[in-house]
Amino acid sequence: MISVGIDSGSATTKAALVIDGQIADRVVLPTAFDFLSAAEKAYNGVLAGAGVDKKDVSGVYATGYGRDSIKFADRAISEITAHAIGVYHLYPAVNGVIDIGGQDSKIISVNGGRVTDFLMNDKCAAGTGKFLEYTAKALEVPIEELGSLALASKAPASITSMCTVFAESEAISLRARGFKKEDIAAGLIESVARRVAVMVRQVGLKQNVAFVGGVAKNTGIKVVLEKELGISLYVPPEPQVTGALGAALYGIS
Amino acid sequence: MTHFKSLDYVKNSYNARICQITEERKAGKKIVGTLCLFVPDEIIFAAGVDRVILCGGKNDTVSIAEQYLPRNICPLVKSSFGSIINDGCSGVRSCSHFGLVDMVVAENTCDSKKKMYELLGDYVPTYVLDLPQRPDSPEAIKYFLGELEKFKGVMEQLTGNKVTVEQLKKEITSSNETRQLLHRLYDLRKADPPLISGLDVLKVMQKQYFLSPDELKKSLRMLIDEAEQVKADWAREHKPRIMISGCPMAGGNTKVPEIIENKGGVIIAEESCTGTRSFWDLVDESKDPMIALAERYIKIPCSCMTPNDRRIDNILELAREFKVDGVVYYTLQFCHGYNIEKYKVQQALKKAGIPMLSIETDYGDSDVEQIGLRVDAFMEMLS
Numbered sequence: 351m352i353s354v355g356i357d358s359g360s361a362t363t364k365a366a367l368v369i370d371g372q373i374a375d376r377v378v379l380p381t382a383f384d385f386l387s388a389a390e391k392a393y394n395g396v397l398a399g400a401g402v403d404k405k406d407v408s409g410v411y412a413t414g415y416g417r418d419s420i421k422f423a424d425r426a427i428s429e430i431t432a433h434a435i436g437v438y439h440l441y442p443a444v445n446g447v448i449d450i451g452g453q454d455s456k457i458i459s460v461n462g463g464r465v466t467d468f469l470m471n472d473k474c475a476a477g478t479g480k481f482l483e484y485t486a487k488a489l490e491v492p493i494e495e496l497g498s499l500a501l502a503s504k505a506p507a508s509i510t511s512m513c514t515v516f517a518e519s520e521a522i523s524l525r526a527r528g529f530k531k532e533d534i535a536a537g538l539i540e541s542v543a544r545r546v547a548v549m550v551r552q553v554g555l556k557q558n559v560a561f562v563g564g565v566a567k568n569t570g571i572k573v574v575l576e577k578e579l580g581i582s583l584y585v586p587p588e589p590q591v592t593g594a595l596g597a598a599l600y601g602i603s
Numbered sequence: 604m605t606h607f608k609s610l611d612y613v614k615n616s617y618n619a620r621i622c623q624i625t626e627e628r629k630a631g632k633k634i635v636g637t638l639c640l641f642v643p644d645e646i647i648f649a650a651g652v653d654r655v656i657l658c659g660g661k662n663d664t665v666s667i668a669e670q671y672l673p674r675n676i677c678p679l680v681k682s683s684f685g686s687i688i689n690d691g692c693s694g695v696r697s698c699s700h701f702g703l704v705d706m707v708v709a710e711n712t713c714d715s716k717k718k719m720y721e722l723l724g725d726y727v728p729t730y731v732l733d734l735p736q737r738p739d740s741p742e743a744i745k746y747f748l749g750e751l752e753k754f755k756g757v758m759e760q761l762t763g764n765k766v767t768v769e770q771l772k773k774e775i776t777s778s779n780e781t782r783q784l785l786h787r788l789y790d791l792r793k794a795d796p797p798l799i800s801g802l803d804v805l806k807v808m809q810k811q812y813f814l815s816p817d818e819l820k821k822s823l824r825m826l827i828d829e830a831e832q833v834k835a836d837w838a839r840e841h842k843p844r845i846m847i848s849g850c851p852m853a854g855g856n857t858k859v860p861e862i863i864e865n866k867g868g869v870i871i872a873e874e875s876c877t878g879t880r881s882f883w884d885l886v887d888e889s890k891d892p893m894i895a896l897a898e899r900y901i902k903i904p905c906s907c908m909t910p911n912d913r914r915i916d917n918i919l920e921l922a923r924e925f926k927v928d929g930v931v932y933y934t935l936q937f938c939h940g941y942n943i944e945k946y947k948v949q950q951a952l953k954k955a956g957i958p959m960l961s962i963e964t965d966y967g968d969s970d971v972e973q974i975g976l977r978v979d980a981f982m983e984m985l986s
Contacts, residue, residue, distance in 0.1 A: 428980035429976070465983065465984045
């Protein structure tokens with residue numbers, strides 16, 4: 351049985367094609383303006399990559415922010431459910447998921463692949479990928495390098511503002527006061543990690559926690575988050591596609 | 604869900620009520636505006652006064668209020684203030700009643716309301732009913748009784764009418780009738796699936812303190828009769844049964860219930876001021892009317908009271924009685940009382956094995972997608 355999951359996120363669109371419960375191909379591309387056309391591109395991408403004909407696909411399942419605009423999908427499910435299923439498939443011992451995405455972060459409590467509780471950040475960008483993307487600009491550092499830069503810090507600066515815009519001003523004023531770039535970077539990451547850690551404790555996650563979403567690719571953030579939480583986090587090889595994988599597997603179950 | 608003709612009647616009752624109030628004022632009757640369940644209708648009506656609720660649920664008048672009030676207070680307080688000082692919020696449809704009151708009967712509940720009333724006094728005569736906030740202390744009931752006596756005096760002074768024991772008893776009986784009708788309406792929601800949607804019930808509850816008691820009772824009877832008849836041909840499909848718990852949803856504010864019911868859930872009870880809190884307990888008709896009123900009203904489990912364990916017990920009792928699958932804990936931004944009590948409610952529900960989703964929001968639409976995602980995930984979790 352062949353099924354496809356499409357995770358239509360605010361920043362990137364991800365697709366995963368699953369054959370008999372195993373992932374055969376995945377695609378990650380920028381969403382740009384049009385959710386639907388990015389989803390079509392991603393869908394065609396995994397079909398070509400796995401060498402599968404459209405007519406052999408038994409179902410397409412959409413998730414993510416744009417899930418309801420993917421008209422060709424058979425069903426839409428929330429990314430919270432999708433991540434839980436996707437991570438459980440890769441890591442059956444999991445009982446918690448931290449997903450830091452482009453515009454929100456989610457903490458999910460999982461039992462046997464089922465969501466038992468979850469928490470999302472409130473409606474601002476604090477504790478999200480957007481926060482890092484925005485504040486990295488204040489340091490003139492590409493977002494991909496923010497994590498490794500932070501690892502070099504010996505004395506992280508203190509960033510106290512939760513608000514993305516004010517945190518950027520704070521970073522600029524630290525720059526003006528002569529703080530090192532790596533210390534400010536570490537401070538920014540710590541501020542996200544602290545915010546996320548509060549949510550993790552609210553949900554009550556303790557062990558066997560996976561870290562997914564685009565931000566999980568960033569080693570520096572993983573390290574700081576682990577330190578903040580006092581546990582080691584499981585990061586799948588491709589943390590961005592667990593939502594799409596979960597959506598595809600949802601169709602099979 | 605079935606379309607009820609009696610709900611069209613309720614919906615169209617606005618203009619008729621405005622005409623009624625306007626005529627009453629012309630004939631010399633006094634009208635007061637209230638913003639809280641703690642102000643007893645019975646005393647108002649016994650003095651020959653009419654009343655309308657002034658709790659604002661519309662976003663349009665929030666920005667007017669922000670010229671006077673800080674941004675970070677709850678939208679209900681801002682919307683109410685904006686609507687009242689804007690004299691029936693000119694330019695905003697369906698809220699002319701805000702400009703038709705001779706006096707506001709306010710109350711000391713939360714800080715935002717308390718301080719807002721101080722500013723409101725510059726625009727419209729405002730009387731504040733003081734509430735003891737430790738309702739279980741032995742002094743509280745005595746003090747509250749005294750406050751109700753004072754309030755009775757204020758109503759007598761406003762009208763020149765004397766409030767008699769007979770009049771009070773008559774109004775207590777009348778209000779109890781309304782409460783019993785609401786119990787009957789809520790009983791229809793205990794069926795699985797319920798006979799009426801949560802959104803339909805909310806739209807009636809939002810008019811509970813707007814309509815005259817007679818009109819409200821007439822509407823409730825019509826609606827109950829109509830809903831009881833659809834029983835037979837009801838599609839039998841179980842949807843996640845959701846109870847809302849938390850802040851009131853004033854007229855115009857239906858954002859979250861709409862999302863919940865569009866996403867496949869069905870709301871079967873609201874533990875809120877626009878729900879069970881308003882009618883659950885009756886007033887004891889065998890006692891001295893003023894004492895009976897004091898005893899009934901002081902027990903309203905509002906988060907301004909401390910300790911407020913009565914509310915937790917009530918939530919658990921409602922969850923059992925209405926066979927709730929999950930609770931959506933609804934709070935307005937900056938409503939500290941209900942926001943802080945969330946922790947205790949969550950602990951109690953966890954112990955009882957009932958999942959809870961927490962949503963904190965305002966009157967704007969910017970978070971509709973984010974709330975939709977949470978509700979989607981919650982429904983998936985419950986089914």
